[in-house]
Amino acid sequence: xxxxxxxxxxxxxxxxxxxxxxxxPIGNFRKEIDDATSDAMVxxxxxxxxxxxxxxxxxxxxxxxxxxxxxxxxxxxxxxVISTKVGRLLxxxxxxxxxxxxxxxxxxxxxxxxYSYDGTMRSVEDSLQRLALERIDIAFIHxxxxxxxxxxxxxxxxxxxxxxxRALAQLRSEGVVKAIGVGVNxxxxxxxxxxxxxxxxxxxxxxxxxxxxxxQETFLPMCAARNVAVVVGGGFNSGILATGxxxxxxxxxxxxxxAVMERVARIEEVCRAFAxxxxxxxxxxxxxxxxxxxxxAGTRTVEQLEQNLAWxxxxxxxxxxxxxxxxxxxxxxxxxxx
Numbered sequence: 001x002x003x004x005x006x007x008x009x010x011x012x013x014x015x016x017x018x019x020x021x022x023x024x025p026i027g028n029f030r031k032e033i034d035d036a037t038s039d040a041m042v043x044x045x046x047x048x049x050x051x052x053x054x055x056x057x058x059x060x061x062x063x064x065x066x067x068x069x070x071x072x073x074x075x076x077x078x079x080x081v082i083s084t085k086v087g088r089l090l091x092x093x094x095x096x097x098x099x100x101x102x103x104x105x106x107x108x109x110x111x112x113x114x115y116s117y118d119g120t121m122r123s124v125e126d127s128l129q130r131l132a133l134e135r136i137d138i139a140f141i142h143x144x145x146x147x148x149x150x151x152x153x154x155x156x157x158x159x160x161x162x163x164x165x166r167a168l169a170q171l172r173s174e175g176v177v178k179a180i181g182v183g184v185n186x187x188x189x190x191x192x193x194x195x196x197x198x199x200x201x202x203x204x205x206x207x208x209x210x211x212x213x214x215x216q217e218t219f220l221p222m223c224a225a226r227n228v229a230v231v232v233g234g235g236f237n238s239g240i241l242a243t244g245x246x247x248x249x250x251x252x253x254x255x256x257x258x259a260v261m262e263r264v265a266r267i268e269e270v271c272r273a274f275a276x277x278x279x280x281x282x283x284x285x286x287x288x289x290x291x292x293x294x295x296x297a298g299t300r301t302v303e304q305l306e307q308n309l310a311w312x313x314x315x316x317x318x319x320x321x322x323x324x325x326x327x328x329x330x331x332x333x334x335x336x337x338x
Contacts, residue, residue: 004019004049010227019295019297026064053068053072055068090109120168185234188219191222194219204231210235237252245264277311283311
């Protein structure tokens with residue numbers, strides 16, 4: 001497996017690289033990075049053959065889209081795929097009036113949820129302007145999950161499955177976008193959306209990883225059967241599959257509980273036995289699934305990006321995966337790299 005391996009993105013016909021550039025960090029997620037570093041990471045990804053870039057209005061209150069569009073502005077447009085999200089509208093405001101958390105020194109816009117038909121149309125138009133592109137390839141309805149909305153999630157989901165769906169389906173029929181989908185943190189929400197509408201793709205964050213594979217119960221087989229593409233983000237479960245079970249390891253953006261620490265420690269034992277870096281196994285496991293053409297990873301520095309690219313290509317023997325399965329650390333029905 002190499003980062004530049006090109007794969008068909010489900011039934012859309014789009015071709016994407018197996019490694020996708022996740023542009024949340026260039027929106028200054030939790031920590032500010034400068035424009036030069038942002039540009040350098042996009043250039044390095046391009047030079048490595050990465051041709052799939054994912055962003056969102058949420059990321060840095062528009063800063064990620066601004067920076068990504070700037071970095072890609074002279075690249076041949078037909079040679080790469082770009083995805084962004086709908087569900088939030090941005091409105092200019094004074095910096096003193098904006099709560100940027102968890103973004104650091106982001107763009108001077110406030111965020112407002114809007115899953116309506118009109119709001120979705122406006123969102124796509126605004127994203128095109130921030131990106132300075134004539135088209136978006138993939139549009140995801142963003143964050144209609146319980147993690148984001150809590151008790152209000154059922155109502156928000158209904159709004160999105162009516163208004164946002166109608167808008168994106170129209171844009172797809174008009175050829176403005178090639179593929180439409182949903183991007184959330186919960187696989188069951190993705191499945192509910194797929195059961196309700198004719199979506200092409202999903203962006204699933206953190207719920208199909210080396211550590212947890214519940215999405216293989218029903219959702220991923222359904223996607224494979226319908227030729228629906230799934231992009232996996234958060235493949236390190238927000239940290240622990242990159243750092244290992246060290247003190248202070250993070251899982252789902254919080255300190256990892258004891259049971260998670262113990263399971264990761266057991267996976268690390270197998271990694272040591274086969275001289276396989278834990279992050280390399282985490283990256284490569286995800287894209288072995290036939291429904292998952294790409295893994296989306298975000299980095300803060302060129303050095304981190306280089307490390308991810310190296311892990312993505314690190315040789316891993318077949319016996320490594322079989323040992324994980326034999327020790328009950330992977331589902332028996334989870335596809336593994338050849």
